[in-house]
Amino acid sequence: MKDINSVTVIGAGLMGSGIVQVAAQANCKVTMVDTSDAALGNGEKLISTSLKRVARKKFDGDEQQQKAFIDKVLANITLSKSAEQAVSEADLVVEAIVENIDVKRTLFTNLDKVAPEHSIFCSNTSSLPISDIAAATSAARQEKFAGLHFFNPVPAMKLVEIVRTNAVSDDVFQSLQDFTTKVGKTPVSCKDTPGFIVNRLLVPYMFEAFRVLDRKEASIKDIDTAMKLGAGMPMGPFELADFVGLDTMKFIVDGWAKEGKIEPALVQPSKSLDDLVSEGHLGRKSGKGFYDYKK
Numbered sequence: 504m505k506d507i508n509s510v511t512v513i514g515a516g517l518m519g520s521g522i523v524q525v526a527a528q529a530n531c532k533v534t535m536v537d538t539s540d541a542a543l544g545n546g547e548k549l550i551s552t553s554l555k556r557v558a559r560k561k562f563d564g565d566e567q568q569q570k571a572f573i574d575k576v577l578a579n580i581t582l583s584k585s586a587e588q589a590v591s592e593a594d595l596v597v598e599a600i601v602e603n604i605d606v607k608r609t610l611f612t613n614l615d616k617v618a619p620e621h622s623i624f625c626s627n628t629s630s631l632p633i634s635d636i637a638a639a640t641s642a643a644r645q646e647k648f649a650g651l652h653f654f655n656p657v658p659a660m661k662l663v664e665i666v667r668t669n670a671v672s673d674d675v676f677q678s679l680q681d682f683t684t685k686v687g688k689t690p691v692s693c694k695d696t697p698g699f700i701v702n703r704l705l706v707p708y709m710f711e712a713f714r715v716l717d718r719k720e721a722s723i724k725d726i727d728t729a730m731k732l733g734a735g736m737p738m739g740p741f742e743l744a745d746f747v748g749l750d751t752m753k754f755i756v757d758g759w760a761k762e763g764k765i766e767p768a769l770v771q772p773s774k775s776l777d778d779l780v781s782e783g784h785l786g787r788k789s790g791k792g793f794y795d796y797k798k
């Protein structure tokens with residue numbers, strides 16, 4: 504199997520731009536794709552802010568080395584508004600677009616026709632079954648179609664889940680493990696099950712925290728403090744929910760409830776969360792969630 508050196512990332516949002524950044528830092532040639540100049544510009548901005556942070560830490564006090572590092576990483580990144588053109592030489596295609604199965608399936612059906620035969624296709628979905636997305640491609644591609652699930656903030660979080668469907672070949676799985684290690688992350692593998700490993704455990708825990716609040720058993724602040732100081736979490740469940748996005752949290756659990764593959768008690772909705780989402784309070788990105796960030 505060919506080494507992964509050329510990567511195309513579809514989606515320039517928080518996750519997509521983070522994946523572009525870590526691949527470019529690992530010296531891969533990366534094309535970042537989105538549908539508008541504004542979306543690509545936003546992705547570039549996220550990368551340059553994060554790169555400055557990484558450079559400052561790597562070359563503390565040496566501005567020249569910091570600049571050389573940033574320039575070298577940025578030189579590995581190309582922007583494109585055409586996914587079809589951008590995959591023409593890709594060893595790996597990673598999709599990080601909206602969590603909509605039809606949109607993802609249409610994208611991959613189109614890319615399957617134009618990408619090189621050896622290209623590995625991956626989705627960074629956190630909530631949709633990989634095999635349902637992969638089924639939109641040819642049988643040959645399904646052997647090269649896996650989940651590659653990064654965590655937010657991508658440049659800082661050290662884990663990648665490689666989600667292996669029954670169709671994925673050993674060679675492809677090995678290539679993805681090698682790529683994950685090359686970009687400085689630790690891979691774990693799991694079957695194509697709801698939430699994979701991290702979200703399967705993390706999301707029900709967070710929802711129970713929301714329901715503790717619904718039942719007025721403890722305050723947001725006290726639950727967060729308890730989990731940080733009593734369980735060693737870097738963020739409490741409400742801080743983390745605001746960080747991930749309340750709409751995302753709701754989308755994941757509503758999807759699981761509909762699928763019916765998870766114990767119903769674990770996917771009980773939370774009134775506090777539902778109310779905030781319906782009022783447009785989605786967490787940090789909208790300025791308010793469980794906490795108010797405008798103050």
Ligand code: 3HC
Pocket residue numbers: 553554556557560628629653654655656658659660702737738743747751
């Ligand atoms: N770019 C580059 N580096 C970053 C960064 C960024 N955007 N954000 C943080 N970092 C680095 C910092 O430079 C620092 O590095 P160091 O330890 O080597 O010095 C390290 O990360 C810690 O950052 P800070 O000291 O500035 O801040 P904190 O100690 O408060 O850490 C945090 C910030 C890493 C976000 C930490 O609070 C954390 O780990 N929170 C939990 C995040 C989490 O659980 N993410 C997973 C969410 S679930 C998910 O993504 C799945 C999805 O499918 C829903």
